[in-house]
Amino acid sequence: MLRTDTLQITTEILALIARIDEFKGAWRALGTLAPERLSALRRVATIESIGSSTRIEGSKLSDREVERLLANLEIKRFDTRDEQEVAGYAKVMEVVFSAWQDIPFTENYIKQLHQILLQHSDKDHWHRGQYKTNTNSVAAFDEHGEQIGIVFQTASPFDTPRRMTELIAWVDAQRESRLLHPLLIAAIFVVVFLEIHPFQDGNGRISRALTTLLLLQAGYAYVPYSSLESVIELNKEAYYLALRQTQGTIRADAPNWQPWLAFFLRSLAEQVRRLEKKVEREKLVLASLPELSLQIVEFAREHGRVTIGDVIRLTGASRNTLKAHFRKLVERGHLGQQGSGRGVWYELR
Template sequence: METKLTLDFKTSQAIIRKVGFVDSFKGKWRGLGGSESIYLKELKQIATIESIGSSTRIEGATMTNDEVKDFIRSIKITSFKSRDEQEVFGYYEVLSLILESYRNIPLTENNIHQLHKLLLKESSKDSHHRGNYKKLSNKVVANYPGGHQKVIFATTSPHLVAVEMTALVDWTSRNLAEGELHPLIVIATVSSQTDLV
């Protein structure tokens, strides 16, 4: 993990500027007082929709952000017409839970398994590994018009996932607790480990 944080000077400075820019919003949000403003609620909704759309498209879903937004508005649906809807519903539930309760969800492998179980609870194709680490190899593939495919990256082999997840959770918890690295740097480093999925 530490090697991922070894950057040249110019890149380090660019990251520091961007992190500083994000940090400047902390004071502005705190200045809004205890109640959420309409702008913060709108930003949360946009971030949720874009996150769900991007994450499910990596898994092969085809719903656009507008389709995700429309689907979320009618989320009281009890049966789903497609696998895309199953996955979007799962992501929506997990993101909602995290946004509401993140302070009460410590970073542990058990909680990761529980969130994974919730994420896939409506996904019929994923019942075999719901709430567990993967047992089969997979790749993230981009599908292009005309049927052309390109492997974006190959993921971690199933037999290595448990060991690497333990290391990832330990590294993340330690670095967030120590406070030596900015939390955004820690989060970005963890996010770059998507090959564990």
């Protein structure tokens, strides 16, 4: 059984929880942007989350390539392993975002999400939605997608069903008793889940989808609008180190939860900080920019980049008028210019 009775709540952990919960409470007011603006924020965050979560596991697709792939999901057939992983993760996130209120946190539903995650990969058909039958381990990958080492040896296939049943029972008991903060429940679930590594493949990706599910079910409604996965990707070495430091003690009499709790909560706090910055920028833009400039910024947010030609096709405005708007947006720090001459394009700063 999990030993959380020795869990020590440090002042840093308390401060991080207070910071995250403060934003959770303020989100209703902060989130009063127009629906189309919130939709754009969510779309960008979803692309970032899918790209980052799959790259953590070794995918090489950029966010731009992920965006193009998502625009063609209806093709249902993906040639490369990276494309299959992105398509599967996108579907899982769609299910979590749209149905989180109706998804019981049970082993059967976790298996169903795993089946969805691997639905496009023929190579994985034999173990989709089933606990592992062969031993596996947690591996770390570099920025080129190459494996750089084993982070942790995991539970045996024989022990996996029992330990997963114990873990889900622990989550249920903690949620019902409300003695442990929901963020701590989510954090402990994730690190133990990854220590068990219950599936043959896809454990990292499904753990991040389940993190989102737990957070949404705990009332953290802002989660779809800022990518936690991208925060983890940028701190991948610290992510693996925190996992290793805590996972090596989970079955001891006094587990050391601190390394993972600190990393997890710091990452959630950074997710909040990024979203606060985005919302404030949105409000500033809404309050101060003319309609044509707003359309330019909106296009850049939805597509990752924008050219004068894009906006001509979108609005029918003249090139000279648009040049003036683009120049002011660059001067005021809303857009950054890339390239020169006929190949110039712009992105959000």
